[in-house]
Amino acid sequence: VTSTLGLALLALVARQAATGYELARSMERPAGFFYAARHSQIYPELARLQDAGLIVGEEIAGAGPRPTRRYRLTDAGADELRRWLATPAAGGPVRDVKTLQFYSLWFLPRDEAIGLVESWRRRHAEALTVYAAERSGIVADGDPTPDTPRFGNLAAVTGGVLGAQADIAWCDWVLDRLRG
Amino acid sequence: VTSTLGLALLALVARQAATGYELARSMERPAGFFYAARHSQIYPELARLQDAGLIVGEEIAGAGPRPTRRYRLTDAGADELRRWLATPAAGGPVRDVKTLQFYSLWFLPRDEAIGLVESWRRRHAEALTVYAAERSGIVADGDPTPDTPRFGNLAAVTGGVLGAQADIAWCDWVLDRLRG
DNA sequence: ATCACCATGTAAGCTGTTACATGATTAA
DNA sequence: TTAATCATGTAACAGCTTACATGGTGAT
Numbered sequence: 001v002t003s004t005l006g007l008a009l010l011a012l013v014a015r016q017a018a019t020g021y022e023l024a025r026s027m028e029r030p031a032g033f034f035y036a037a038r039h040s041q042i043y044p045e046l047a048r049l050q051d052a053g054l055i056v057g058e059e060i061a062g063a064g065p066r067p068t069r070r071y072r073l074t075d076a077g078a079d080e081l082r083r084w085l086a087t088p089a090a091g092g093p094v095r096d097v098k099t100l101q102f103y104s105l106w107f108l109p110r111d112e113a114i115g116l117v118e119s120w121r122r123r124h125a126e127a128l129t130v131y132a133a134e135r136s137g138i139v140a141d142g143d144p145t146p147d148t149p150r151f152g153n154l155a156a157v158t159g160g161v162l163g164a165q166a167d168i169a170w171c172d173w174v175l176d177r178l179r180g
Numbered sequence: 181v182t183s184t185l186g187l188a189l190l191a192l193v194a195r196q197a198a199t200g201y202e203l204a205r206s207m208e209r210p211a212g213f214f215y216a217a218r219h220s221q222i223y224p225e226l227a228r229l230q231d232a233g234l235i236v237g238e239e240i241a242g243a244g245p246r247p248t249r250r251y252r253l254t255d256a257g258a259d260e261l262r263r264w265l266a267t268p269a270a271g272g273p274v275r276d277v278k279t280l281q282f283y284s285l286w287f288l289p290r291d292e293a294i295g296l297v298e299s300w301r302r303r304h305a306e307a308l309t310v311y312a313a314e315r316s317g318i319v320a321d322g323d324p325t326p327d328t329p330r331f332g333n334l335a336a337v338t339g340g341v342l343g344a345q346a347d348i349a350w351c352d353w354v355l356d357r358l359r360g
Numbered sequence: 361a362t363c364a365c366c367a368t369g370t371a372a373g374c375t376g377t378t379a380c381a382t383g384a385t386t387a388a
Numbered sequence: 389t390t391a392a393t394c395a396t397g398t399a400a401c402a403g404c405t406t407a408c409a410t411g412g413t414g415a416t
Contacts, residue, residue: 064412151286159282173338
């Protein structure tokens with residue numbers, strides 16, 4: 001019954017009790033690399049999760065006109081998250097703009113096609129340096145064991161590295177053909 | 181001004197004039213692997229594209245209570261598509277359920293974590309056989325030159341193969357860690 | 361004083377999904 | 389005759405984005 005956004009929030013709160021603001025930050029920078037959401041979507045969803053008894057918010061001292069709340073996972077929330085993780089999620093709708101553009105490369109003059117692929121390559125190369133740096137940061141703190149959140153971080157960022165490498169290899173393959 | 185769905189439809193119509201029904205089919209099976217949409221979204225968008233002068237529909241004989249129309253690209257539509265392809269599209273929102281689950285692997289007992297990753301691995305292996313089969317089918321018809329739609333097909337499916345291989349390698353890396 | 365950041369909320373609008381609706385043709 | 393396929397459309401709803409709204413704290 002819980003939405004994917006709800007489960008994403010449970011996954012974050014499971015790691016660390018957090019305010020809506022902190023969760024919104026996470027869904028921009030670290031977790032946002034693979035699951036993004038805005039605060040306007042997060043706050044109502046947190047209210048729903050609390051109504052469903054999956055999280056509880058405790059009021060804390062904070063800045064601003066409205067009360068600040070820090071949420072933590074309940075036992076029911078932990079069950080819900082584990083149930084979702086136990087079965088592989090059905091992949092949602094696919095809307096891959098990059099593949100759509102590569103699918104249409106034949107429609108461009110040769111030089112512009114090369115320019116398009118090169119700029120995608122640049123983007124992936126940048127992403128790779130970001131992921132690789134993040135990854136060596138994690139590894140430098142010691143190899144995480146599979147029952148700690150840091151293992152999830154390492155797994156996610158490793159996927160980012162492997163994916164970016166594959167994307168770059170793809171661009172190189174296409175460039176070879178276009179120049180060849 | 182045109183939506184991404186609109187550009188996806190232009191990209192398909194650029195290859196081959198098509199009815200809304202045929203476009204909806206494409207967005208299930210071949211093109212649907214990287215850009216999916218339903219007929220309920222496609223028909224109104226086709227009307228909008230025609231209003232904007234990017235495609236024109238010609239009534240043809242066909243089954244059904246309403247007139248059947250086959251759409252083809254106009255010169256303005258070709259310009260619009262080329263303009264979009266010339267600059268690399270801004271990546272839309274990221275909502276990667278698989279990475280979210282891997283990020284949360286630490287939260288599961290070891291055996292269930294292994295089960296989850298194995299089932300993702302199975303899914304990617306299936307995808308790989310589909311892409312690989314599709315790819316050898318294209319290559320068997322002769323190497324396409326970069327100015328033919330078949331080159332786009334080959335580029336897209338090559339990306340599918342490389343991506344699936346990277347996904348499998350990722351799963352294997354995680355499984356290695358989980359099994360110790 | 362001005363700016364960035366902390367912190368939470370609502371409203372309008374666009375995008376996308378599911379479901380409802382209609383009817384002809386062709387193959388089992 | 390029953391089902392699949394061709395072919396098009398609308399309506400209700402869910403999900404997400406952009407923009408509006410408020411106000412406190414701490415640094416420059």
